[in-house]
Amino acid sequence: MRVAEAKLAEINRKNSELDVKLQELEARESVLQRERLSLNTEREAHEATFYKQREDLLEWERKLQKDEERLCDLRRTLNHREEKANENDKILEQKNRDLEETEKKIDLSFAKLKEKEDDINNRLSDLTAKEKVEVQQLLDEHRASLDTKTQELELELEDKRKDLDDELRSKVEVLGQREVEILHRRKN
Numbered sequence: 001m002r003v004a005e006a007k008l009a010e011i012n013r014k015n016s017e018l019d020v021k022l023q024e025l026e027a028r029e030s031v032l033q034r035e036r037l038s039l040n041t042e043r044e045a046h047e048a049t050f051y052k053q054r055e056d057l058l059e060w061e062r063k064l065q066k067d068e069e070r071l072c073d074l075r076r077t078l079n080h081r082e083e084k085a086n087e088n089d090k091i092l093e094q095k096n097r098d099l100e101e102t103e104k105k106i107d108l109s110f111a112k113l114k115e116k117e118d119d120i121n122n123r124l125s126d127l128t129a130k131e132k133v134e135v136q137q138l139l140d141e142h143r144a145s146l147d148t149k150t151q152e153l154e155l156e157l158e159d160k161r162k163d164l165d166d167e168l169r170s171k172v173e174v175l176g177q178r179e180v181e182i183l184h185r186r187k188n
Helices: 002-124 129-187
Strands: none
Touching (some): 002 129
């Protein structure tokens, strides 16, 4: 009987020890589960942050590329406008030179006509009265023709000046508008 009680006591003691160890294992497993859940939560938070940062970086790169493309477009447009402005300047300079050349030709024509007129006046002093009348008529006709041509040349020259002024004014306005557009785009 005592042997049986002793064995039962031993079994109970071992059961108690096993219960304690089981409780310790369960407690340790519970701690491990909590730690694993905490690690999973932390990992998910890090992954979410990483994905968000990656998306932000990709979005920033897309925006940067668009800005660079827009800047390249603006540079191309500006270069094209500068080339066009330089071309227009050359055309205007050539027109100015042509206008100056025309004015020189007119001045030269006036000088030659004055020489002829002086020569005719000198010859008139040696002519008879009848010849003087005839020459005076020719001279009057010549002067009338000269006045007409002079007026036509002056009108033509004035028209050319007006056209050149209008063209210059137009070019200046266009360049001013383009400069405002470019400055406006840069601000945006």
